[in-house]
Amino acid sequence: MYEHGGNIHGFETPMVDFSANINPLGIPEKLRIAWIEQMKEVTSYPDPAYRKLKKAIADHHLLSEKADILLGNGAVDLIHSVIKSVRPQEVLIPSPAFSEYRNASIRNEIPYREALLYDSLGHLQMEKFLKAVRDRSLVFLCNPNNPTGKALKASELDRILKKMEETGSFLVLDETFLPFVEEEKRHSLLGEEPENVLFLRALTKIYGIPGVRLGYGILYNEILAKKMISLQEPWHINTFADIAGQVVLKETGYLLETASWLKNEKAFLYRELSKVPWLTWIESDCNFILVKSSCASAEEIQKNLLADQILIRLPYGFNGLTSHHFRIAVKDRSSNLKLMNALQKIKDIT
Structure with a gap:
């Protein structure tokens, strides 16, 4: 079983990948x-x-x-x-x-x-x-x-x-x-x-x-x-x-832009996550968030999200997490909005 994020290569259509914690600002x-x-x-x-x-x-x-x-x-x-x-x-x-x-x-x-x-x-x-x-x-x-x-x-x-x-x-x-x-x-x-x-x-x-x-x-x-x-x-x-x-390593402007992006997008995700009553999460000090579902398993959530070409990080390989935990990267606004809209659409999954 693959125990890492970022495995986008087995899909025929481009995926919005929340499973890998990569800076969305891209190559400097x-x-x-x-x-x-x-x-x-x-x-x-x-x-x-x-x-x-x-x-x-x-x-x-x-x-x-x-x-x-x-x-x-x-x-x-x-x-x-x-x-x-x-x-x-x-x-x-x-x-x-x-x-x-x-x-x-x-x-x-x-x-x-x-x-x-x-x-x-x-x-x-x-x-x-x-x-x-x-x-x-x-x-x-x-x-x-x-x-x-x-x-x-x-x-x-x-x-x-x-x-x-x-x-x-x-x-x-x-x-x-x-x-x-x-x-x-x-x-x-x-x-x-x-x-x-x-x-x-x-x-x-x-x-x-x-x-x-x-x-x-x-x-x-x-x-x-x-x-x-x-x-x-x-x-x-x-x-x-x-x-x-x-x-x-000589870059400074890129890191300042990264800090600004991360602060704003984490705040956005926290606000949006609070609108999904069956999700709880841990406030993070970095660029990803650990989330837990009170109903559906992470695998069931992932199956639903595939319809929107979205990947999340399943709990495989993380001893101590339950089957209801999943991790999401903090990405750009359009991607974050797409994820939250997709999660808010998921209803009555058990």
Whole structure:
């Protein structure tokens, strides 16, 4: 069973895809121009060290020289390689969470434990979480969490970091959706330079280019960085992704436009969702919303929405969600209006 969003390719007609959390503003114009102007670069191999791309990442985050930057064919690439490199006694996954944490553990034959640690409002239950961490574990933590959409504050992350140190554990802090959060620096420990944390980022969602596949990790642990790099194939980032990272990380206007769009469209969706009496939802800190139906299952809702060429993210792969949960991306106004009109038309489904 397919456990991700964005699978639009099995349909004969174009779909309005709410299953993938991609910025609807699309490709930044400066990137579009750069790809055209630098098309000749594909006639040469990429720089195997990706020096310009790594400098762009370092400059964007104001990283010190102590930081090691690891590039991945999407953030998922690094999720798999960090497990191979750390080889923990077990993996702890606070659920519900992104299914690739579990899949990477299984593929690398590492024991894993999924613990239901998010409450009904989408918040991490901190005391339960801290008690769940065992010695020499690798802990995956998505901030903001996918699918609940809630972001932890830096003060909460400090408590978690202290627990990692006490137990000799390692934290993978997946910040893929953090650029969508207001005042994102208040929700990250990146500036503290901890040695037992891998910070994961991806450019594909915030800049609307998921087909390019470009993720990166930031480490302050030279030994682990060398292990992870040793597992990578040469030229594992293609030229288009290399150019994309160098260009978009210098963008500021696009991110400001994104923040304005997201604030307005989330408010619109909340208003419209409140008009559907059989739906409840969690207010999100990022660009997607977790919704629950009090009557029909998510599959039944999806069957109805197909008549309007609309896809939603079903709960497959998210342990801890019920068959009545589904996730929707925040999209442009016309798409959001189409979804809400379609949901409001659905009646008497049980």
